[in-house]
Amino acid sequence: MTRVLVASMATGKSDVRDFAWPLPNGPIHAALAHRWLAAGERDFLIIARGPVAGFPVVGAQVATITAISPQSGGLAEAAVEGTLARMLLRLGLDALVIQGRASAPSGLRISVESRRPTATLEGSTVDVASGVWATDSALRRSDDDVIATTGELGMAGHQAASVVVNNGFPTAQGGLGAVFGRMNLKYLMLSGPPGALQPTPTQARVTEDYASAIDGNPLTASERNFPGFALWPAPELVGYAGSQHFAGSVGPGLAGFSGQDFMPFALDDGTQACPGCPQACLKSFGVDPAAPVDGGRAHQLGISAFASQGDETDPTRMVAFNALCHDLGVEHLAAEESLALSGESDDDDMAGAIIRALTLYPEGSGASMRIKGMAIPPFDPRGNQGLGVGFALNPTGPRYDVLEHDIDFDSVQPWMEREGIGREFGIPLGGLRLGTLTQERHKSLELLWLAWSGLDALGICEYAAPPTRELTLPSVAELVRDVTGEDFNDTDIYDQGRIRLAFLRQCNALLGLDSSDDVLPEHFHQSPIREGRLAGVVVDRAEFQAAADYLYAVLGWDANGLTPGHELSHRVTTVNQELEKQLEGMIL
Known part of the structure; x- marks a missing residue:
């Protein structure tokens, strides 16, 4: 029930x-x-x-x-x-x-x-x-x-x-x-009733198996260990990282970044953030001893965005900025962009500087560098072309966790040496090169997006999820069976991902959005990356459109929402009709 x-x-x-x-x-x-x-x-x-x-x-x-x-x-x-x-x-x-x-x-x-x-x-x-x-x-x-x-x-x-x-x-x-x-x-x-939740034997075993495997996986180890996955910039990541507001060059913030510089500000190693999860991704860093520990939680769009996009080089300012955005209740990406536009840099009143900048530039740099009106996370769509397609097509905007990042399947990554990684998601042996969007990516885009969409529907965090971390689709399916008592297998995860996207797509159709909103800013088609091993790369329009057309077809989408007569359109209508009966009188 x-x-x-x-x-x-x-x-x-x-x-x-x-x-x-x-x-x-x-x-x-x-x-x-x-x-x-x-x-x-x-x-x-x-x-x-x-x-x-x-x-x-x-x-x-x-x-x-x-x-x-x-x-x-x-x-x-x-x-x-x-x-x-x-x-x-x-x-x-x-x-x-x-x-x-x-x-x-x-x-x-x-x-x-x-x-x-x-x-x-x-x-x-x-x-x-x-x-x-x-x-x-x-x-x-x-x-x-x-x-x-x-x-x-x-x-x-x-x-x-x-x-x-x-x-x-x-x-x-x-x-x-x-x-x-x-x-x-x-x-x-x-406020809930007192008492701690105890794991079932299945939940305890899955968690223990995951915890014991963390050290053997360079990616999960880097997420769990200090300084953690939120402090990721490095100069060699130009093209992957959205340096200098997607200028495609190595700015001071990217060039001089070192996660170790933040260790004097460390407050919590992440174990207090998410109960029951040994991955412990969300570390906390602070400069104000009176601030709450959770007020310094470092997510991937906070400190690192201020460094890579905003060219900030002072760790103290970056830690303060991250915490102040939490305290002010403002989005880090928007605050960083508005600060850069305004030139505000008052160390004695950074909170005031953020508020003044957002007041002056409420829409940042404007629609020309937005996707569905939203600020783009600091991961460059020219280097991450699969992720860029996800940014553009995702009904709820450019979520940085819409699907696994391209860099995680780059052939130079140490975890790609592990046997068979990503093969069930359409990743060929040896991985896929950054900065590409050829037809061989299409199937992996479909499977990766559907898998992570399904995990969203089930309530599983992508940063413990397959294919590059230690949960697997069969282990997730086992957890679903454990809590529901119902038959469920790993292929059902893809189906949940598909129907979730169908509902979100149809919601946007009801709100007037259509395929004209499923685009990248012109900048990524016209302006090449300037430096690094991806120098010269842009998003080819024809390749982008081919990938979008492929995904539209397999997801049952058309220009205005869901394709009439498609099985997914029928399912959305049927579920909505049933909910109308079940929830009669509840729309108060």
């Missing part, structure tokens, strides 16, 4: 319902978003978990936040790590849908009464101008509480605002903080 709680910001009413989900193990957030859009609703935000998410097992600490993006006008989704998924599980919830607009700044509390989750709407007990950390501190009663909030810019509707969970787990793209502001939702506080 699936349990969904709907809470209205306009009326304070809420409703919780248990029902048989019409799409077993399917993408709850995407199907619910489609149902609300099909009903004509636009003010909603969905927080959901996949069937595995929240359990104490490797890679399962990820939830999804979904809403209409003020940046694209289409749907945005953000994978949020930490304890949010675990809290949803403890509350007995698969999804929380918040809808409507409150008449004044408000807070929403979710707790359990008589063994059922309940929602309580209240006038905000904190000032709307309060930062993320101050809001969290004012509300928190227990270390187990989960608090999601945004800052002053978010409450003012700034499109670069983020939602930040537990001080340092943000929505990286899509402007979801502005959705909080539009709904007059200053904070969401979730």
Whole structure:
């Protein structure tokens, strides 16, 4: 059974319902978003978990936040790590849908009464101008509480605002903080019943097997060990890294970067970030001893983007910038770009400099360097041409984790020496060269995208996932069987990925997006990489279009959404009709 709680910001009413989900193990957030859009609703935000998410097992600490993006006008989704998924599980919830607009700044509390989750709407007990950390501190009663909030810019509707969970787990793209502001939702506080979740024997074995294999895999070892996967820039990565706002040259930030320079600022090795996951990706770094440890969580779009794109060379400033974006509730990519445009560099008031820059340049450099209105992660589509196709076609914008990065299959990588790596995903023996998009990539693009899309639907973090890390598709399928008791195999993961993308594609169609939005900026077709082993490379238009056409065909897409009469179009319609019956009266 699936349990969904709907809470209205306009009326304070809420409703919780248990029902048989019409799409077993399917993408709850995407199907619910489609149902609300099909009903004509636009003010909603969905927080959901996949069937595995929240359990104490490797890679399962990820939830999804979904809403209409003020940046694209289409749907945005953000994978949020930490304890949010675990809290949803403890509350007995698969999804929380918040809808409507409150008449004044408000807070929403979710707790359990008589063994059922309940929602309580209240006038905000904190000032709307309060930062993320101050809001969290004012509300928190227990270390187990989960608090999601945004800052002053978010409450003012700034499109670069983020939602930040537990001080340092943000929505990286899509402007979801502005959705909080539009709904007059200053904070969401979730408090579950006491008691720790214990792993099942299957979960314990899968986690132990993964942990024992980390040291034997250079990639997983580099993620777990300090300085960690968030501090990745290096001069030899020009062309892979989006240096100097995609100039294609080695700037000072890329040339002088060393992860070891950040070790004096280390606060946590990542073991406190995601309960039950030995991969321990999300390290914390800080310069302010009074700041919360989670306030320094380093994700891949924070410190490294400030270095590679913004040419910052001072580790102290980079660590401070990363933490301040969390505290202000603003997206790191947007803040970095606006700072570069404004020339603001006030060390004594970096927070003020970020706010002033975002106020002056709310859309950064503008549409010419955006995909679906969103800032592009610092991974150059000319070097990562497979990833670039994913950036362009992904319905929810250029997520940096839309599919495995091209560099992970580059023939020079040490893990490519491992026997058979990536072969089941269409990767040929010896890997694929960076900066290419020939026809031999098409099948691998399909399988890699569908696999990671399926993992998104199931609630599995890609940074513990196959093909280059130590979870495998069969082990993920085993975890699904373990928590659901239903038959499920590794090929079903691809099917979940396909139907998830179908729902997201159709959501965008309802919002007016079409194939004209599935493009890269002209810069990547016209301006070659200037330096390094990829010098001279651009994205060939014909090769890009051939890859896009191939993916449209295998995904059942056409220029305006889903191909009429296609099996996936029929499935989306059928599920939506069933949800309409199951959720009757729940759209409050």
